[in-house]
Amino acid sequence: MTTKQPTQQPTLIESLHAATWAPVLTPEQMARVEADCYEVFVPKGGFVCHKGEVVDHWVGIVSGMVKMNNFSPNGKSVTFTGVPQGSWFGExxxxxxxxxxxxxxxxxxSRIARMPADTFNWLLETSLPFTRFLLMQLNERLGQFIGMVENERLLDVDTRVARCLAGLFNTQLYPGTEHLVQISQEEVGLxxxxxxxxxxxxxxxxxxQGLLRLDYGxxxxxxxxxxxxFEAHT
Known part of the structure; x- marks a missing residue:
């Protein structure tokens, strides 16, 4: 019987170099990114960031998965999207x-990378390719949320789940997603x-339907x- 070996997680520096925006930076710019970025650990259920706080960092996922959500006054939660390993948000x-x-x-x-706002703004001022990357990022994000509103209002649950999983393969927003998505059924529901x-x-x-297989992990x-x-037949 073979034992499943744990997947080796990237270091912070490896994660920074694997980011989709990293290749557009000069060696000088990348050196500052490496020097200024740092990592924090957030346990399952913990807050990566809070609504209403001052936004002073750009946030990346070194490993794990994060969801963006809000709570109503009566405690009901609404989830906007999930952010898997290799992705950045908050721009x-x-x-x-x-x-x-x-x-x-x-x-x-989850292991969370944080890039200080000063570093982020310095890249904006010194790197036109980085600015172009952010324009594409924001455009993809807008399309994603428009699609989510449409899905929520018009689609049945089976189709929403299909589109939710497919949405994790947006190569601009979520470059690190592999065909074995390490996500639980509870997380899919959220x-x-x-x-x-x-x-x-x-x-x-x-x-x-032959679209996916429920595997271990x-x-x-x-x-x-x-x-x-996919569209469910009613």
Whole structure:
């Protein structure tokens, strides 16, 4: 019997160099990024950042997964999106110099990279390619949230779960996603606005369609285009 070996996690420096924006930086710019960025550990259920706080860092996921969400006055939670390993978020609030509009919580134990606002703004001032990257990032983010509003209002749960999983493969926003997505059925429910039980039913429907396979440690995507185009028959 073989023992499943734990996946080796990247160091902070490795994670910075693997970021989609890293290749556009000069050696001088990358050296400052390495010197200024630091890492914090956030346990499952912990806050990566809080709604209403001053936004003084750009945030990256070295390992783990984070969800952006808000709570209503009566305690009801709404989840906007999940942010997997290799992704960065919070650039909009930094650019607008406003207080954070949402909470970010760790869906599992996560290692979080933080780039100080001064470093982020220095890159904006000294790197036109970095500025172009951010324009693409913001455009993709806008398209993502427009799609989420449409999905929430128009689609059934099975289709929402399919689109939720497919959305994790946006190469601009989530460059580190692999075909074995290390995500639990509970996390799928949180990201798609469904209960764990209903998300599990939807995953079984998608598995029967040959679009994915429920594997040990996550969900293996078999047909990404099929997930993107899936529509439940009512």
């Amino acid at each position: 909009g609030s930094l650019l607008k110099n406003e207080l954070r509009k949402y909470d970010a919580m760790a869906l599992r134990d 990201l798609s606005g469904a209960s764990r039980q209903r998300a599990n039913q939807a995953l079984q429907v998608l598995e029967k 996550g969900i293996r995507i078999l047909d990404l285009d099929g997930l993107r185009n």
